[in-house]
Amino acid sequence: MQLDEYDKKIVALLVEDARQSVSDIARQVNLSRSAVTDRIKRMEEKGHITGYHAHINCASALSVSAYFSITFRPLSCELIQPYINALPEIKLAHSISGDVDLVLLVEASSMSRLNEIRSDMDQWPNVAKVVTHMCLSSRLERI
Structure with a gap:
């Protein structure tokens, strides 16, 4: 439609x-x-509208956000889906093309919690590389 x-x-x-x-x-x-x-x-x-959501101001919630780009060897996005599902701090997870296999948006309550999540990612199956991109400010949110 x-x-x-x-x-x-x-x-x-x-x-x-x-x-x-x-x-x-x-x-x-x-x-x-x-x-x-x-x-x-x-x-x-028809699934064009999938829900209605409240957005919170991350700065007022005293949280930290980062994008993690993950590369697998061999490719194993399906293997880590249970790990993604188990972490409520992961807000977005997208398989992408190019040198990076997966991009995650993580919103954590503190820098130490974000670091724990980052450390856990090293234990996921077939992870070859994780790069952290800290969010410094929000310019636009339409999600």
Whole structure:
């Protein structure tokens, strides 16, 4: 199913603020409330909209964030999936192309916890290299 221009506008408004009312969205896209409600329901059912989330200000939560780029020899992303699933601090995990096999975003409560997670990664199967990229500031979040 392709999204039309109305669907794209609705999704953009929900990404900006998922708590706004259907009436507000309807006014902004120039459709009726029922049409917007039907479109949102259809996009949810088809998997285009997968959820609604609250985002916290990481700086106010006193947490630290880092991206970890991991290279395996031999490739074994499937083998480490249980390790990824077991760590709630891992917020994103993407298999990617190129010299690096996997990129993880980790948000930890402290630098020492982040270091523990980093040390654990060395014990994962077939890990050849882990590079840590500390997040210094957030410029944009649309997730």
